[in-house]
Amino acid sequence: MKILNCPLNGPRNISEFTYGGEFHRMPDPKHSADHVWAEHVFFHDNEAGIVTEWWFHNATSFWFLAERNTITDEVVRTFCVNELFNERVEFINDADPSANAEVK
Amino acid sequence: MPFGLLKYGLKKDYPGKHHFTPAADLKKHYDVVIIGAGGHGTSIAYYLAKYHNVKNIAVLDKGYLGGGNTARNTAVIRSNYLTEEGVTFYRESVKLFQNLSNEFDYNIMMESRGQLTLAHSDAAIRSFRWRAEVNQHLGVRSALVDRQTIKELVPNLNMSEDVRYPIMAGLWHADGATARHDAVAWGYAKGACARGVELHQLTEVEDIIVTKGKVTAVQTNRGRIACGCVVQAVAGASSVVAKKAGIRLPIHSYPLQAMVTQPYKPLLTPHVSSPHVHVYIHQTSRGEFVIGGGSDPYPLYNTRATLEQKESLSAAVLELFPFLSQARMMRQWAGVTDMTPDYSPIMGMSPVENYYLDAGWGTWGFKATPICGKTMAELVATKKTPKLIKPFELERFYRFEQINEAGATAASH
Numbered sequence: 001m002k003i004l005n006c007p008l009n010g011p012r013n014i015s016e017f018t019y020g021g022e023f024h025r026m027p028d029p030k031h032s033a034d035h036v037w038a039e040h041v042f043f044h045d046n047e048a049g050i051v052t053e054w055w056f057h058n059a060t061s062f063w064f065l066a067e068r069n070t071i072t073d074e075v076v077r078t079f080c081v082n083e084l085f086n087e088r089v090e091f092i093n094d095a096d097p098s099a100n101a102e103v104k
Numbered sequence: 105m106p107f108g109l110l111k112y113g114l115k116k117d118y119p120g121k122h123h124f125t126p127a128a129d130l131k132k133h134y135d136v137v138i139i140g141a142g143g144h145g146t147s148i149a150y151y152l153a154k155y156h157n158v159k160n161i162a163v164l165d166k167g168y169l170g171g172g173n174t175a176r177n178t179a180v181i182r183s184n185y186l187t188e189e190g191v192t193f194y195r196e197s198v199k200l201f202q203n204l205s206n207e208f209d210y211n212i213m214m215e216s217r218g219q220l221t222l223a224h225s226d227a228a229i230r231s232f233r234w235r236a237e238v239n240q241h242l243g244v245r246s247a248l249v250d251r252q253t254i255k256e257l258v259p260n261l262n263m264s265e266d267v268r269y270p271i272m273a274g275l276w277h278a279d280g281a282t283a284r285h286d287a288v289a290w291g292y293a294k295g296a297c298a299r300g301v302e303l304h305q306l307t308e309v310e311d312i313i314v315t316k317g318k319v320t321a322v323q324t325n326r327g328r329i330a331c332g333c334v335v336q337a338v339a340g341a342s343s344v345v346a347k348k349a350g351i352r353l354p355i356h357s358y359p360l361q362a363m364v365t366q367p368y369k370p371l372l373t374p375h376v377s378s379p380h381v382h383v384y385i386h387q388t389s390r391g392e393f394v395i396g397g398g399s400d401p402y403p404l405y406n407t408r409a410t411l412e413q414k415e416s417l418s419a420a421v422l423e424l425f426p427f428l429s430q431a432r433m434m435r436q437w438a439g440v441t442d443m444t445p446d447y448s449p450i451m452g453m454s455p456v457e458n459y460y461l462d463a464g465w466g467t468w469g470f471k472a473t474p475i476c477g478k479t480m481a482e483l484v485a486t487k488k489t490p491k492l493i494k495p496f497e498l499e500r501f502y503r504f505e506q507i508n509e510a511g512a513t514a515a516s517h
Binding site: 015038042071073 | 354406501502
């Protein structure tokens, strides 16, 4: 069994985890066109080589990131999301003030 | 007779006819360059030469003919899908398969032994009834069957109610079949080569040259070739090759593992599949049981076999066929499957002019080989997308018109 080193729980069997997809920055929710969203949601780099991706520890509901080699099946490193996210992501669309009021 | 054989063996030049073009230098220019000499690539070349009088074609492969996923799939042919687009497309494929040996004058060992999909829950029965209705409406032989009929179709199947997931009903697909997968690629390559198509093995495409949004040439390890158009048919490496042309695809590549037992006398006639326990099995004409359907839990470009998959496939198949507990495994292998978000293939034009995509074949590529080749050839020759494959264009993801194919294989989905 392959071992994944969870930043929260330490080394655990990979069967305890779920793969969560490639890591990509979300497009700007205020100004992105439909085709940009389509690419963000459906399209992937699907690289042969070292990729950054989301993983999830099922038992503790903990999301984190990993760098993994998709050719050799080796995990290079795992790390917490705060390495890449250090500010709050705002989803409020200020182009539409009525929707804005509802969200708040 | 032994002397005749000895004489034959000692002859300097092999008196048999070569099926494929012998290795030759690449020409400077081809009208059509097909990347990938698997079933799909050779099938496109065959139909282009046969129906559209396009002969200046090179089929390139970094390995050898039929050596990729053509050799790694589990050779299942069926058309009992769920979406109208899917059923109509695969139905035409099954029809072409049925006449392929005659057409090639080459035995692809097609055997229409039927396919039985098992339901272990009420939800599955509901979805099978839906599938059967869609299938029958579109002229595909498919029916919901009860436990008694299942017993008659597959007497060896464990129908006990004292198991994890008792069998409640089944979806019987009389058109379901199997064929020798390698022979399909060989047959197409033979027919294509006889019509003047050049097959170039050990020829790797290193770069794809796009000028002003139009593909003009491919750079290979044996030199550069100018070309009128390019078709990529490289299941398992679709994203990697498309990237060379600057195209990003909605694909994640996962290995799918399968394994095969030692040969036994004929025991199992149809193909049996269980989406619930994630396994499918059939007995080949050589007597081996092919057991398939284990997708790895994360994307990978690697065809290693794992113990986890052996365990989960074995557990699932032993519940269905307990007598296999004594069987010895001969081989376990993997093929890389290009999974799309809607479990449907991607065929047609691409954002690059004259660059055609034959990709996203996940676990449904082998069974589509003839019809995909025929329709893609028509597209390449006429530059008009045939109606049958229009819904499968890459563009569908931008229009949010995915084809949610819930009738795909009993693998990861």
